[in-house]
Each structure stands twice: as C-alpha cells, then as structure tokens.
C-alpha cells in the first residue's frame with residue numbers, strides 16, 4: 228500500500244505561477260480534460276503563437292495546464308491575446324493565464340493514491356460495501372425519488388425525509404419530525420439496519436430516522452465538512468446511486484479554528500469554484516488550507532459507505548468538484564448524475580464524543 232500524500236486536487240504546487248516576468252511556460256486555468264478540453268486541442272490553440280515544447284496537466288484537477296513554448300516571446304504573445312477572454316478555438320472557454328516557473332517533469336508530484344477498499348485507508352470506522360444494492364434495486368430507488376418533489380439548491384437538488392436538514396443553521400430541528408422514512412426505502416433501511424457493524428457499534432445509530440437525498444450533476448461536489456455532531460448520532464451512511472465519485476477524507480492541522488464540525492457543513496450553494504476552474508476561486512470551506520492528511524476513496528455506484536467513530540466524528544469528507552476523477556491511472560468520468568441517499572439518526576441532546584476540537588456541542592458549551 229502506498230502512503231497517502233498531502234497533495235490534493237486543489238494543490239497548485241506544480242507549475243504554480245511564481246513570476247510576473249515573462250517565461251516560456253504559461254499556467255492556464257479553466258482549461259483541461261475536466262472541462263472537456265483535451266491536451267492536443269489545447270496545444271493546437273496555443274501553437275498559433277509559436278512552436279510549443281509541451282502541454283501538460285498542472286495538477287490533479289484536470290482543469291489547469293502548463294503550456295510551454297520554446298521561446299518566452301511566444302508565450303507572452305499567447306498570454307496577451309488569450310488571458311481573461313473566451314478562446315474561440317477552445318469552446319469559447321475563458322482562460323486565466325499566468326507565467327509559470329515550471330519545474331521539470333520529474334518533479335511532478337504523483338497524484339494521490341485513490342483507495343478502492345476502505346480497510347486500506349487505515350481510517351478507523353470507515354467501511355465501504357460494494358454492490359450493496361443490485362441494478363434493479365438501484366433503478367427502483369431512483370424512480371421513486373424522481374416521482375417526489377426535489378428542492379432545488381444552486382448547484383444540486385435535494386430531498387429530506389424524517390427531519391429537514393436546514394442549510395442556514397447546518398442542523399436539523401429535532402422537534403420537527405416530518406414522519407417516518409418513505410416506504411420505498413423500507414427494504415434498504417432493513418438491510419442497513421441488520422449490518423453487524425452497526426448492530427455492534429459503540430454508539431447506537433438505529434433506528435435510522437433521517438434521510439437526505441442529494442443529486443449531483445457532473446462537476447458538482449460537496450465542500451469539506453464533518454456532519455454536524457450535535458445534529459446526528461451514531462453512523463453516517465451513504466448509498467451511491469447512478470454514478471461514482473471520489474470522496475476525500477481529510478484532516479486539518481487547526482481543526483479548532485474555522486474548520487470544525489458544523490461551521491462549514493454543506494451549504495446550499497457550496498459547490499462552485501473548481502467547476503469553473505478559476506484559480507482565484509476556491510469552494511467554500513477548508514480547501515484554502517491544505518489538509519495534513521488526505522485519503523481519497525473511490526465510491527462506485529451501488530456501494531454503501533458507513534462512517535462510524537473516528538471516520539464520522541474526526542475526519543472531514545469532501546467530494547471534489549470534478550467532471551473527471553483520476554483513479555490510479557484511469558480517467559473515470561462522472562456520469563450524468565450521482566444520487567446519494569444519506570441515512571442518519573437525529574441526536575436529541577449534546578454530543579459527547581472524544582473529538583472535542585471538531586465538536587460543535589463541546590465548542591459551543
């Protein structure tokens with residue numbers, strides 16, 4: 228097993244723009260396979276300004292590239308002509324260009340290892356059950372939610388059952404029960420509720436009484452967050468349907484500062500920035516800080532993710548805002564949509580976990 232690395236998708240280590248002085252290397256943001264621009268097409272567009280040495284990905288996001296000319300004069304001409312403007316030869320995408328002091332290819336950090344089995348991550352309490360539902364069950368669940376009204380947020384659609392998750396307070400009103408979970412989830416709730424891992428868990432999760440259904444379009448993710456400790460107890464359980472994604476598990480150095488449970492919990496409008504690829508914009512939450520640990524896990528469709536204990540209380544989870552995930556050498560395109568069913572149990576009373584530095588109950592008391 229390779230160790231996880233610090234480099235995450237939003238790192239711009241390699242090819243980081245360093246200098247305002249002309250250089251033969253251009254750091255070009257909002258440009259790359261993740262925004263449907265392949266490297267040869269990018270090369271072709273830039274070669275109008277002079278002979279190119281190389282076009283390469285700047286990092287793991289797929290939407291930042293380094294275009295290297297042999298001659299700085301040509302790079303300067305390209306920058307002056309293309310920066311901040313829609314590029315007609317590249318689907319009219321607006322490119323953001325800076326000079327880059329590019330390093331040699333050998334210094335490129337490898338993309339992080341993506342774990343395909345939860346046990347390999349070494350995160351206590353993280354479990355992934357592949358093919359937890361079959362294709363027929365998947366279709367039935369999707370058809371059932373599609374018959375129900377969606378709440379439209381700025382980047383994704385959601386449905387809440389049992390208790391409404393309120394994005395403004397990043398919590399639920401535990402006094403406002405909206406009724407039982409819908410009948411179409413009975414089978415799946417029964418199957419989850421008989422998992423030995425949940426039955427044996429230190430903190431009770433059953434009965435599950437809250438469900439949030441999230442629908443993500445390609446390129447839409449979720450900011451790094453820990454589900455609010457004071458809102459839910461026991462496990463966080465998420466079923467992936469219709470499409471795969473990567474979910475990163477992150478630890479930050481100063482979790483007790485601005486990044487604590489609840490404070491940056493999934494907001495209505497949190498999925499942005501990386502979808503636009505603009506280097507100056509970052510999605511909300513902890514992405515401006517570099518995590519000290521970052522463990523991406525590939526969640527295939529029909530898999531069930533269970534977060535218990537440390538995985539639930541101590542690690543942030545994050546879905547990168549990408550159209551393409553790089554999974555150990557393979558490009559995995561996000562499908563037309565990913566729909567997740569997140570089952571939880573609403574907490575009545577404060578959280579008394581041992582992760583006080585990221586616990587809103589203990590921080591606010």
Ligand SMILES: O=C(O)CCC(=O)C(=O)O
Nearest residue numbers: 439441454465493567569
């Ligand atoms: O889409 C998912 O699998 C995760 C959703 C999530 O993290 C949440 O609703 O808090």
Ligand SMILES: [Fe+2]
Nearest residue numbers: 452453454544
């Ligand atoms: Fe979450």
